[in-house]
Amino acid sequence: MFFTFSTFSHAIMGLLAFLGQFPTSYGWLSLAFFLFVTVTISIGNRVVYNLYFHPLAKFPGPWYAVISEFFFSYNIISGSSHLRMRALHEKYGDVVRVAPGELSFASVGSWKDVYMQRKSGAIFPKDPRFLITDDTLRAPHLVSTTDIENHAVAKKVLSHAFAPKELLDQEHIIHKYVDMFAVAIAEESRKGPLNFTEWYQWVTADVLGDLCFGEPFGSVEARKTNPWVATVVNSVIFVAWDCAIGHISPLLEKSIWYIAPPSIRKSALNHYAQSRAKIQARIARGEGERKDFCSYIFELRDQLDLNDWHVASYSQAMIVAGSETSATTMTILTYWLCKTPLVYEKLKQEIRSRYASSHEITSQNTTFLPYLTAVINEILRLVPPMSFGSPRVIPEGGETVDGHFVPGGTFVSVHGYVTARSAKYFKDPDAFIPERWLDPEGTDNLAASSPFLLGPGLCLGINMAWMELRILIAKMVFWFDFELAGDNSGWEHLQNYILWKKPALWVNVRTRDVT
Numbered sequence: 001m002f003f004t005f006s007t008f009s010h011a012i013m014g015l016l017a018f019l020g021q022f023p024t025s026y027g028w029l030s031l032a033f034f035l036f037v038t039v040t041i042s043i044g045n046r047v048v049y050n051l052y053f054h055p056l057a058k059f060p061g062p063w064y065a066v067i068s069e070f071f072f073s074y075n076i077i078s079g080s081s082h083l084r085m086r087a088l089h090e091k092y093g094d095v096v097r098v099a100p101g102e103l104s105f106a107s108v109g110s111w112k113d114v115y116m117q118r119k120s121g122a123i124f125p126k127d128p129r130f131l132i133t134d135d136t137l138r139a140p141h142l143v144s145t146t147d148i149e150n151h152a153v154a155k156k157v158l159s160h161a162f163a164p165k166e167l168l169d170q171e172h173i174i175h176k177y178v179d180m181f182a183v184a185i186a187e188e189s190r191k192g193p194l195n196f197t198e199w200y201q202w203v204t205a206d207v208l209g210d211l212c213f214g215e216p217f218g219s220v221e222a223r224k225t226n227p228w229v230a231t232v233v234n235s236v237i238f239v240a241w242d243c244a245i246g247h248i249s250p251l252l253e254k255s256i257w258y259i260a261p262p263s264i265r266k267s268a269l270n271h272y273a274q275s276r277a278k279i280q281a282r283i284a285r286g287e288g289e290r291k292d293f294c295s296y297i298f299e300l301r302d303q304l305d306l307n308d309w310h311v312a313s314y315s316q317a318m319i320v321a322g323s324e325t326s327a328t329t330m331t332i333l334t335y336w337l338c339k340t341p342l343v344y345e346k347l348k349q350e351i352r353s354r355y356a357s358s359h360e361i362t363s364q365n366t367t368f369l370p371y372l373t374a375v376i377n378e379i380l381r382l383v384p385p386m387s388f389g390s391p392r393v394i395p396e397g398g399e400t401v402d403g404h405f406v407p408g409g410t411f412v413s414v415h416g417y418v419t420a421r422s423a424k425y426f427k428d429p430d431a432f433i434p435e436r437w438l439d440p441e442g443t444d445n446l447a448a449s450s451p452f453l454l455g456p457g458l459c460l461g462i463n464m465a466w467m468e469l470r471i472l473i474a475k476m477v478f479w480f481d482f483e484l485a486g487d488n489s490g491w492e493h494l495q496n497y498i499l500w501k502k503p504a505l506w507v508n509v510r511t512r513d514v515t
């Protein structure tokens with residue numbers, strides 16, 4: 001009572017001081033005290049509400065995560081969110097409250113419940129705070145489109161580019177760059193070890209550049225990283241910062257230009273400027289004989305009335321989503337093959353005994369190589385290129401997720417890395433064991449790994465990714481022998497910011513005497 005009275009009287013004095021009616025220094029102190037007390041009480045109220053009275057209060061989670069959005073925001077930009085989320089799930093179970101209004105799931109049942117269309121017909125929309133877009137910072141694109149109908153229209157139009165027949169017609173483009181890539185490796189590896197983190201970036205970006213814009217980025221030919229490709233990872237780290245700030249308050253979004261580290265801001269700005277230039281050049285060239293991904297994006301432009309900035313955003317997202325993920329898979333696979341000689345030997349044996357020449361390797365006949373398929377499945381389980389929980393919003397009225405009733409408006413996600421590394425589903429979850437995908441008697445629950453997501457948000461490029469990975473791995477293993485060179489210690493502690501930030505991977509390469 002006294003406290004309230006005292007606070008109130010200080011406030012009055014502060015206000016009077018403000019109006020110039022009272023000795024000024026005392027009045028200002030009172031006002032400051034009043035503001036301090038008011039802010040403290042209001043934060044205290046919020047903390048107590050979040051801890052004990054919030055509709056999600058019954059879900060387990062650490063107190064520091066549920067009292068405010070700060071933990072969640074810090075987690076996204078910490079680089080170690082995958083490890084922290086794993087530790088939280090190991091401590092609290094399949095469902096963890098990771099922010100006041102947010103639940104993270106890590107169970108087989110939740111994959112379907114969160115991402116597939118529900119029996120009721122409901123689809124959980126994407127979280128608008130996750131990939132914030134506006135027309136000045138970043139225009140919307142397929143991955144960030146939260147409106148379910150617009151997303152479905154866009155996906156339908158763009159999926160024509162990824163239809164199996166369309167992809168088979170484009171397969172020669174993948175072979176063209178992979179073959180150029182191999183010639184370059186054979187030449188350059190005579191001079192010493194190669195940094196495969198860069199090299200795989202070059203080939204996957206060139207393939208996608210040609211498929212998307214009708215021209216490559218020229219990295220394999222120049223044997224150096226194109227300036228646009230060099231900014232890809234930092235542009236995604238910028239997205240992580242944007243997301244972190246947007247979680248605290250969407251009103252703070254523009255502050256990203258002051259808060260994000262200068263190198264990240266600079267890369268992001270370069271990246272967006274170059275994306276615009278790339279699409280403008282493509283628009284100026286017009287349609288060629290062959291349809292590229294831009295041809296489909298232009299169809300969409302007419303249907304959804306997109307402007308050039310939106311079109312640039314769609315193509316930029318496609319390149320980032322498609323090249324960085326495949327490059328990551330190839331680099332991480334090379335690391336794990338070198339670290340696991342038994343697996344590497346079995347893969348060599350399967351591929352080298354199947355083909356007499358690399359010219360025989362096609363995306364279709366590689367589907368009959370079971371060990372290769374198992375190797376790809378296992379590397380995508382062990383290190384999913386997108387190792388985060390893609391967030392969705394529970395519709396009004398609430399829904400049940402993996403047996404838990406979740407109130408409407410709650411943000412939910414399934415953490416891909418944590419679920420696929422759960423000891424509940426996989427024996428030796430941290431080991432690279434492709435055999436688990438081939439054992440009909442196996443006890444592992446393979447459905448716990450879902451690296452391309454499910455349902456309406458399923459990766460648009462899944463068929464292309466499989467095609468590219470099969471060809472690249474089969475040809476690389478056919479032509480070359482690899483072993484790790486130098487200090488590759490950074491690989492034990494990879495950092496994750498939505499995508500993985502990969503250190504250099506130095507590899508000694510021996511070229512085999514084959515065609």
Ligand code: HEM
Pocket residue numbers: 142143144155317318319321322323325326329380384385386390391451452453456457458459460461462464465
């Ligand atoms: C190993 C390779 C790949 C993996 C693991 C992968 C994984 C994923 C995942 C997890 C998503 C969902 C993201 C989210 O909604 O939060 C996604 C979406 C997407 N991916 Fe991939 N991806 C790969 C390769 C590709 C390729 C080659 C392309 C081709 C351009 C591509 C294009 C896309 C697009 C356009 C989306 C947005 C789909 C939508 O919102 O409906 N991805 N991918």
